[in-house]
Amino acid sequence: MGILALSAIMVAGAGFYLFSKSFPNFKPGDKKIQADLKAIRKEVLDAMPDLSPLRMEDMESLSSKEIDKSVKKRVTTDQRGVFVTIFEEPAAAYYHRKYLSNNRDALLFAKTxxxxxxxxxxxxxxxxxIDNLPVGVYNEKTGILIGARSQKMIAKLDKSKPEKMAMTVQGRNVGNIVMPRPGAKDNLSQRCFDFVRNDLTKEEEAILLAIAIYxxxxxTV
Known part of the structure; x- marks a missing residue:
């Protein structure tokens, strides 16, 4: 066998090896997701700083400003960071993993x-x-969260005004999510909320934070 033919086989073999190695990340199934989630969760819990408790009266202080941000591109694209409050207190750590796919396929873990x-x-x-309990399916385009049990809308983020999006849970306005203006640098301009009800239930608080972090x-990814 000629050297060129042998080289071609070796290259093809290497390509097949790389493809085989990447294939689980191309369109991950349930087992792959569960394994990755376990590993991602451990990484976040091991590396994150002590988080400041976001009490109801403190939620309006959450900002889109990040610390400890990193991006790694390998077989998957992994981004992690910690959102802080306007007082520079670590408040929400996250890890986002994007898989190779023709369609959008990703995993996001966040911890407050x-x-x-x-x-x-x-x-x-x-x-x-949320906290190991299936809540539902969130549609990013419509802003609608369909409940896992009821199969009905349980929350909605009004995306008609991207600069100020009202969030309702079970038909009740629970807060407004705002995104910082391009180039905003001062802490107040990077706030995530400009209004949060002061009588949120625990469920409303958890869902509002979930959608805001998402x-x-x-x-940013």
């Missing part, structure tokens, strides 16, 4: 002082789990 959030993102929809992360 009180809650853990998991999003399995497929196309425009994301399956949301929207902030998705604008």
């Amino acid at each position: 002082y009180h809650h853990e959030y998991n999003f399995w993102i497929k196309g425009d929809e994301a399956n949301l789990v 929207e902030m992360v998705e604008r």
Whole structure:
């Protein structure tokens, strides 16, 4: 066998090896997602700083400003960071993993002082789990969250005005999510909320934070 033919076989073999290695990340299944989520969660918990508890009266201080941000591109694209408050206190750590796919396929894990959030993102929809409880499916385009049990709308983010998006849970306005203006540098201009109700239930608080963190992360990946 000629050297060129042998080289071609070796290159083809190497290509097949790399493809085989990448294939689980091309369109991950349930087992792959669960394994990755476990590993990602451990990484976040091991590396994150002590998080400041976001009490109801403190939620308006959450900002889109990040610390400890890093991006790694290998077989997957991994981005991680920690959102801080306007007082520079670490408040929400996250890890976003994007898989190789013709369609959008990603995993997002986020941790606040009180809650853990998991999003399995497929196309425009994301399956949301809060504190190991399936909550529903969030559609990024419509801003609608469909409940896992009821199969009805349980929350909606009004995206008609991207600069100020009203969030309702079970028909009740719970807050307004705002995104910083391009070039905004002062802390007040980077706030995530410009209004949060002072009588939120625990469920409303958890869902409001989940969607806010999701929207902030998705604008940076």
